[in-house]
Amino acid sequence: xxxxxxxxxxxxxxxxxxxxxxxxxQRPAAVIEAEKxxxxxxxxxxxxGLYKLSIAATDAYEESRKxxxxxxxxxxxxxxxxxxxxxxxxxxxxxxxxxxxxxxxxEIVTTVMEHHSDMLPWQMVAERTGAKxxxxxxxxxxxxxxxxxxxxxxxxxxxxxxxVSNVLGCVNPVKELADRVHKNGGxxxxxxxxxxxxxxxxxxxxxxxxxAFSGHKLMAPFGIGVLYGKRELxxxxxxxxxxxxxxxYVRLDGATWAELPHKFEAGTVNPAGAYGLKAAIEYLQSxxxxxxxxxEDRLTAxxxxxxxxxxxxxxxxxxxxAKHTGIIAFTIDGVHPHDIASILDxxxxxxxxxxxxxxxxxxxxKVGNTARASLYLYNDEEDIRxxxxxxxxxxxxxxxxx
Amino acid sequence: MGLESVYGDILNEHNLRPSHRGNIAxxxxxxxxxxPTCGDDIYLELKVGEGGxxxxxxxxxxxxxxxxxxxxxMLDLIIGESKERALELCGKFMGMIHGKATEDDLDELDxxxxxxxxxxxxxxxxxxxxxxxxxxxxxxxxxxxxxxxIEGHAEGRHDYCTTE
Numbered sequence: 001x002x003x004x005x006x007x008x009x010x011x012x013x014x015x016x017x018x019x020x021x022x023x024x025x026q027r028p029a030a031v032i033e034a035e036k037x038x039x040x041x042x043x044x045x046x047x048x049g050l051y052k053l054s055i056a057a058t059d060a061y062e063e064s065r066k067x068x069x070x071x072x073x074x075x076x077x078x079x080x081x082x083x084x085x086x087x088x089x090x091x092x093x094x095x096x097x098x099x100x101x102x103x104x105x106x107e108i109v110t111t112v113m114e115h116h117s118d119m120l121p122w123q124m125v126a127e128r129t130g131a132k133x134x135x136x137x138x139x140x141x142x143x144x145x146x147x148x149x150x151x152x153x154x155x156x157x158x159x160x161x162x163x164v165s166n167v168l169g170c171v172n173p174v175k176e177l178a179d180r181v182h183k184n185g186g187x188x189x190x191x192x193x194x195x196x197x198x199x200x201x202x203x204x205x206x207x208x209x210x211x212a213f214s215g216h217k218l219m220a221p222f223g224i225g226v227l228y229g230k231r232e233l234x235x236x237x238x239x240x241x242x243x244x245x246x247x248x249y250v251r252l253d254g255a256t257w258a259e260l261p262h263k264f265e266a267g268t269v270n271p272a273g274a275y276g277l278k279a280a281i282e283y284l285q286s287x288x289x290x291x292x293x294x295x296e297d298r299l300t301a302x303x304x305x306x307x308x309x310x311x312x313x314x315x316x317x318x319x320x321x322a323k324h325t326g327i328i329a330f331t332i333d334g335v336h337p338h339d340i341a342s343i344l345d346x347x348x349x350x351x352x353x354x355x356x357x358x359x360x361x362x363x364x365x366k367v368g369n370t371a372r373a374s375l376y377l378y379n380d381e382e383d384i385r386x387x388x389x390x391x392x393x394x395x396x397x398x399x400x401x402x
Numbered sequence: 403m404g405l406e407s408v409y410g411d412i413l414n415e416h417n418l419r420p421s422h423r424g425n426i427a428x429x430x431x432x433x434x435x436x437x438p439t440c441g442d443d444i445y446l447e448l449k450v451g452e453g454g455x456x457x458x459x460x461x462x463x464x465x466x467x468x469x470x471x472x473x474x475x476m477l478d479l480i481i482g483e484s485k486e487r488a489l490e491l492c493g494k495f496m497g498m499i500h501g502k503a504t505e506d507d508l509d510e511l512d513x514x515x516x517x518x519x520x521x522x523x524x525x526x527x528x529x530x531x532x533x534x535x536x537x538x539x540x541x542x543x544x545x546x547x548x549x550x551x552i553e554g555h556a557e558g559r560h561d562y563c564t565t566e
Contacts (some may be wrong), residue, residue, distance in 0.1 A: 004481060336466035338407070342526060346405035354440055368441045368464065397412025398467060 004028075004287065004378045016041050017349040017383045022166050022194060022327050022374035023159025025219045029282070034279035035221050038272040046271045047245055047262070057271050064274035065261070070283050073202040074213065074228055078260035081227040081234070082274055086193040087117040089212030089227035090160075092264060096122030097210075098158065100238060104130030106157040109181075111136040111144075111172075112364045113165045116357045118191040118212075122160050131157070137364065141318035149180070157186040163195035165357050167372065168317035169327030178207035187233065187388040193217055197376070198296065198325050200289050203228055210398070215273065220280035224273030227264070234260050241266035270395050284377075292377045296326035302384045303328055312395060314369060326375035329356070333392075335398050337371040343397055347390040408468070410525070412516045416471035421478065426460045431544050435463075435536030437528050442469045446469050446536045456484045456541075466529050468520070475514045475535025492538045499530055 005011050007028040010235045011018075018026055036058060046057035062077075069077045083089045093320075098121070108122050118208040126133035134156075136148045143164055152159065159181045163174050166367055178188045187209035195201055196211075197218035203211050210233070215224040229237075239257055243266040248256040248299065257263045298320040307313045317324060332340055337353035344351055352372045355362045362368060373387060425430040429447035436443055449458040459477045463470070476495075495514055496509045501521040508515040516530030520530045 036555075207564060338466040338526070338529065339468070342523060343409065397409050399418050400412070 002047065003021065003380055005380060007283070008378050011180045011378070015348065015387045017205055017347075018377065018384065019349065019351045019379070019387060021197075021371065021376035021379075022217070023352055024057050024216045024222075025197065026378060027219050027221070028283050030221055030283045031072055031276050031279045035272050035276040038275045039289065043052040043272070045268055047269070053223050061269065061271040062273045063276065064271075064278040064376075067278040067281055068079065068226055071100055071285075072196070072228055075204060076231055079228055079231050081261045081264040082269055083212075083225040083227055084223055085214040085216070085225035086191060086212040086215075086268075087225075089210075089225050090118055090189065090191060091121050092227055093210050093212070093229070093321035094125050096237040096240045096264075097123035097187070097233065098122070099128060102131045102157055105155065106131040107134055107153060108132070108154040108158045108160065109134045109136060109152050109156050110160040111138065111162075113138055113168060113170075113358065113361045114160070115166050115191065115193070116359070117193075118160055118189075119360065120164055122158075125293060135355055135360075138170075138401065139170070140316075141320075141323070142168040142172075144173070152177075152180050154184050156181055156184055158189060159186065160189040160191070161229040162193070163201065164198065164327075165317075165324045165358075165361075166327065167329045167358050167361055167370070169194075169329075170317055171199075171323070171325065173363075174208060175206050178209075194325065194327070197284070198289070198292060206348045209233055215277040215280065218277075218280055220277035221273045224270050224277050226277075231260065234264070239263055239266065243267050245269070250386060265355055295377055295379065296324075296375045297322045299379055299381070299384050300324050300326055302372065302381065303388070306388045306391075310392070313391075316365060316367075328374070329370040329372045331367060332394055334400060337369040338392075339398060340371045340394055343394050344387070344390045347386065349387050351387075405519075405523070407519045408486060408517060410516060412466060412475075412513050413471045416474040416513075417467040417537040417548055420461075420470065422460050422474050422481075423462065424460045425462065426458050428458075429460075431540045433536050433538075433540045435532050437465070437469070440465070440528070442466065442529060442532055443484045444469065444473055444533050444536055446473065446533060446540065448537070448540055450485060450541070454486065456480050456483055456488055461533065465532070466526075468517070468526055469529040469532045472514070472517060473536075475517075476533050476537060479512060479514060480537065489538060489541055495534050496531065499527055527531050 008026045008076050009029055010026050020282050037157050042056040044054035044057045044059050046061045065080045068080045102125055106132050108126055134151050135143055138144055157315050159177050161172050164171055174190055181188050189210040190208045192211045192213040196213040209230050211228040216222045246263050246266040248258050304321040314331050316329040339353055341353035353370055426447050428449055430450050434445050440521045444461055444463040447460045451457045459481050474537050496516050497503050499520055517530050522527055
């Protein structure tokens with residue numbers, strides 16, 4: 001079986017056991033080269049120049065849009081809006097769709113496991129419109145009981161939910177929720193930041209109205225993200241940001257807006273980032289989601305096997321390693337997660353520790369902080385061996401007997 | 403360099419078996435120090451007597467070993483000292499954390515010198531200084547308050563927020 005580590009220059013130039021891919025992925029040479037190639041051979045401001053270089057930049061940008069459209073099986077390229085990241089995509093939906101089409105008395109349903117990026121925009125919409133914000137509370141394994149789901153009433157106009165939790169790693173029932181909210185004529189907004197890099201996401205098969213994700217978690221450059229929106233919804237939504245490139249005609253007393261998708265892409269865009277995103281998607285597809293899943297599940301199971309032998313470790317989420325999407329949040333009795341991370345750092349093992357931008361979930365789980373190891377396609381058994389070796393030292397270093 | 407010298411017997415002793423965890427009944431100043439980015443919390447109480455002497459002190463709170471041990475070590479150092487001397491030690495501690503401490507400073511800082519190599523762990527600076535910043539704020543700006551009357555929070559100046 002091919003190992004992928006060699007495709008990532010960072011592992012030779014700055015060797016480490018990288019277990020923080022849920023925060024940001026590492027980039028393969030193909031992506032770094034693509035961004036460089038853009039700047040070396042196509043760099044001009046796209047969408048406005050009348051010369052060859054600008055046309056090349058425009059073509060690169062629009063080819064990338066087509067690539068994203070095919071990747072998530074959208075019906076139309078005009079449904080793909082380039083943003084900076086998933087947070088901006090979610091804010092676009094909240095400010096443009098939420099403030100225009102959610103009204104007093106409506107209900108917005110989200111969950112306590114959301115990343116702050118998919119919680120704060122809905123708090124804002126509820127506050128400004130007078131809509132009621134309702135939180136679904138998960139079981140310990142991340143699933144929702146029918147009693148929780150019954151909080152979705154016929155007044156629900158919008159459901160906002162992460163497809164995969166960035167702490168529990170569980171996969172949420174997006175398709176079922178989409179069906180439920182559509183019966184009321186509402187919409188579903190899906191935070192795909194942790195799902196799109198790890199599993200096939202087909203927006204039409206799932207029936208989602210909006211899907212937000214970041215490029216950097218799927219090996220693309222920083223600063224490029226995506227919002228997918230159904231065309232009929234995007235068409236009726238007002239612009240989020242106004243300015244250059246998003247207009248049709250501007251007069252001193254007003255303006256008309258450009259066609260989709262440009263209506264939502266004010267100002268100079270990030271064509272090099274988009275071009276890098278295309279390279280990342282192509283790289284990801286060359287590996288394939290089946291292979292990614294196999295690697296993540298196999299390595300997660302290795303970690304679970306060892307953790308279950310260590311009585312002082314608690315794992316959050318499902319006891320089944322195949323239900324974690326490569327995300328393992330855990331605590332060690334008597335040791336603060338920041339101390340765990342520092343001890344592992346000394347062994348060049350990189351994990352995350354903190355609240356993972358999900359403070360309400362931490363409160364709900366009654367844990368202030370957790371450590372989190374998160375995997376991706378470049379991780380291997382040697383990474384896991386070194387991670388576990390370092391983990392086994394932690395309690396001793398912190399002054400606890402073995 | 404760094405980790406081995408920080409995480410050792412002295413830090414562990416103060417973290418696992420702190421001398422000053424708890425409350426003092428006759429505190430003259432109380433203040434909460436917080437690092438919102440990591441959730442560390444210190445509730446510090448000091449009793450400053452007539453002559454400006456820090457006669458007693460105690461802390462409560464939760465956080466990593468570095469934040470908790472650092473405040474316990476600090477209280478060992480400043481109890482019995484004048485306000486001015488406590489602030490002077492605070493200045494030396496901050497200097498050390500930023501990689502600027504003489505051998506004499508390290509001697510004066512005694513056990514707190516185990517945190518010297520935090521200067522090579524930028525993500526943990528805020529943990530080490532939390533208790534010290536809280537004490538500095540109390541003695542500089544809050545010392546004239548009524549007993550137990552002052553609550554608030556002083557945030558570490560070296561917030562280090564990671565987001566995703």
